[in-house]
Amino acid sequence: MSNYSGNSQARVPVPEFHLWYYIIEGVLGFLTVIGNGFVVFLISTRRHLQVNHNFYIVSLALADFLLGISLPTFSILCSYCMKCDWLAFYKFFNFFAFSSVANLCLMTFDRYFAIIYPLIYINRMTKKVLIASVAIAWFVTAVLAMLPFIWMYDADKTIVKKYNDAYYLTLLVVFELIPLVTMPIAYFRIFNVVRKHSIQVTTQRDQLSYNNHQLEMKDSKESTTSSNENHGRNDEGKETKKKKSSIFPLDNDAGRSSIIVLGLVILLFSLCWAYDIYITLCTRVHLCRITNVHEEGISNILIYLNSAVNPFVYFLFKKDVRRELGACLKRI
Numbered sequence: 001m002s003n004y005s006g007n008s009q010a011r012v013p014v015p016e017f018h019l020w021y022y023i024i025e026g027v028l029g030f031l032t033v034i035g036n037g038f039v040v041f042l043i044s045t046r047r048h049l050q051v052n053h054n055f056y057i058v059s060l061a062l063a064d065f066l067l068g069i070s071l072p073t074f075s076i077l078c079s080y081c082m083k084c085d086w087l088a089f090y091k092f093f094n095f096f097a098f099s100s101v102a103n104l105c106l107m108t109f110d111r112y113f114a115i116i117y118p119l120i121y122i123n124r125m126t127k128k129v130l131i132a133s134v135a136i137a138w139f140v141t142a143v144l145a146m147l148p149f150i151w152m153y154d155a156d157k158t159i160v161k162k163y164n165d166a167y168y169l170t171l172l173v174v175f176e177l178i179p180l181v182t183m184p185i186a187y188f189r190i191f192n193v194v195r196k197h198s199i200q201v202t203t204q205r206d207q208l209s210y211n212n213h214q215l216e217m218k219d220s221k222e223s224t225t226s227s228n229e230n231h232g233r234n235d236e237g238k239e240t241k242k243k244k245s246s247i248f249p250l251d252n253d254a255g256r257s258s259i260i261v262l263g264l265v266i267l268l269f270s271l272c273w274a275y276d277i278y279i280t281l282c283t284r285v286h287l288c289r290i291t292n293v294h295e296e297g298i299s300n301i302l303i304y305l306n307s308a309v310n311p312f313v314y315f316l317f318k319k320d321v322r323r324e325l326g327a328c329l330k331r332i
Contacts, residue, residue: 032068035311056107064307095145272306
């Protein structure tokens with residue numbers, strides 16, 4: 001058997017991997033399962049957390065959870081305790097890895113359309129659309145991950161290699177290169193809109209403060225009746241302003257923290273998967289040569305690290321999730 005499984009998402013562990021690899025793999029797998037499992041539990045059991053963008057977080061956390069419970073566990077068992085069909089096993093691992101990337105893309109473009117086109121988003125993004133988009137992502141990734149079963153046991157190894165090279169190069173483009181390019185671009189667009197919106201809000205708030213000050217000075221010189229009328233007009237203006245801005249998804253703490261979380265998760269994905277792209281370009285496109293098996297191990301560890309760290313990003317930076325986590329910890 002070769003040193004790698006034949007894809008860019010997962011390498012087959014081989015005897016050359018030292019004990020340190022399996023220890024790190026096990027620790028990261030444990031953190032991935034505990035962290036993402038708690039995210040799924042927390043959002044699923046707290047009704048006020050069950051909003052559109054959190055639904056995508058649940059789906060992403062579920063993919064990371066399945067990734068963490070499958071590969072590290074069976075990698076260790078199959079390396080030391082029993083014989084496994086690695087080719088078949090890694091197809092299921094790829095399914096979870098692809099699903100994680102697909103759900104991250106969904107989460108990114110959900111926030112993109114919510115912020116760039118808020119009116120269209122409110123009218124079009126129904127519960128049915130949300131569920132359908134997640135279901136399609138899981139279905140498509142399952143089909144693509146299992147596709148190699150058609151040819152991978154063929155007796156003609158030349159045909160197998162030919163199909164594998166084309167297949168895994170396609171996966172590299174679809175699930176790694178395209179997301180690595182499009183998600184940061186989408187986030188920078190989101191960031192620019194957020195920055196402009198913040199400037200507008202600050203300017204309007206300063207103008208309202210100035211207007212209120214002028215009204216207060218004028219009211220102090222007029223009768224009580226006139227004063228009440230002016231306050232009524234001022235309150236009406238504030239209410240109108242509030243109604244106008246309420247359609248924008250950044251006018252609350254949960255919306256703003258979601259943007260921060262999205263940026264951090266995209267950054268983690270870019271850092272952790274960039275090395276895997278390098279490995280795949282070496283093994284499939286033959287732009288370079290992999291001579292040290294530990295390079296493949298490092299690629300695996302970085303992918304596990306991505307799934308393990310994601311839930312802690314939610315706990316630390318997403319205000320609604322952090323608030324519920326604190327409430328849960330107080331009950332213990």
